[in-house]
Amino acid sequence: MTDLVMQSIDTLSLMDFKPMPTDELKVRCARMTKNVDYFYWWRWEAGRGALTNEYFVSKFTEVELLRFIAMMVREDEERPGAFEQYCENGSLRAALVELAIREKAA
Secondary structure, eight states, X not given: OOXXXXXXXXXXXXXXXXXXXXXXXXXXXXXXXXXXXXXXXXXXXXXXXXXXXXXXXXTSOHHHHHHHHHHHHHHHHHSTTHHXXXXXXXXXXXXXXXXXXXXXXX
């Protein structure tokens, strides 16, 4: 990762250069998205795949990225272990890093 990305992630208090426990990350993501609509959104299936592709991540709006994160958190309530899968496959990281980059640029 570039220094800009690492600084951006740190700015959002998402990590401090050491791994964050999944439970704590889930709580922070839930807080960050508590006012975001998390209905089963029509772009969900395509979006999950796109979040693993750096090119497509930049095409989503901030609201869409927040919806993805909200869905990841809420889906775990219905399908335990889903949030951990999103952590492992990089989808959550991609959304958080993109939000951090945009926040830093603003």
